[in-house]
Amino acid sequence: MNKQDILNIVKTKLAEKIKNLENLIAETRASNNETKSSMGDKYETSREMVQQEINNLQIQLNENVRAKNSLKSINTNPHQIIGLGSLVETDKGFFYITVSLGNIENHHQKIFLISPESPLARAMTEKSEGEEFYLNKIKQNIIKIW
Structure with missing residues (x-):
């Protein structure tokens, strides 16, 4: 088995995961901007929920970026x-x-x-x-x- 080939597959899979998370964060931020209205408290609750989702996605993104960086020492x-x-x-x-x-x-x-x-x-x-x-x-x- 060629470990370099396998490592390249791992790097590609991680890069795809990172790209997908970046896209999800961008889409979620865009949807958050589009939901602005005069709904008062409902708007604030909705906005906070969207912000929590962005935070969760950002945590996942950071973990995957750290994992990608750790592959350099393999x-x-x-x-x-x-x-x-x-x-x-x-x-x-x-x-x-x-x-x-x-x-x-x-x-x-x-x-x-x-x-x-x-x-x-x-x-x-x-x-x-x-x-x-x-x-x-x-x-x-x-x-x-x-």
Whole structure:
């Protein structure tokens, strides 16, 4: 497996997510400006709700921008010991320790993108090929590390 190709897919997926959030924020701000009227208290309540939605979207945007920036420190060289940037095959699946972003498909193989802070990543960190670990009382064997 080519970790650089997978990392590029992750970067693209994050960039799309960031762009979508930026568009949502812009659309929400525009709709907030369009709802101005002489409705008094109802207008103020509506405006506050829209502002809260913008704040929530901004928080998501900031988290995704931070995640995108964290990808710059990912080492795509092969790893012997599991850590940030490791692509790991266990008997339960493929896991790429980068950012939490669901899963992707690469060459018809599903790869789960997990953050280094996730319980799964913590359970396998510092392990090497052939070792096993437990998560929620379920044993997993480490088959390969890239």
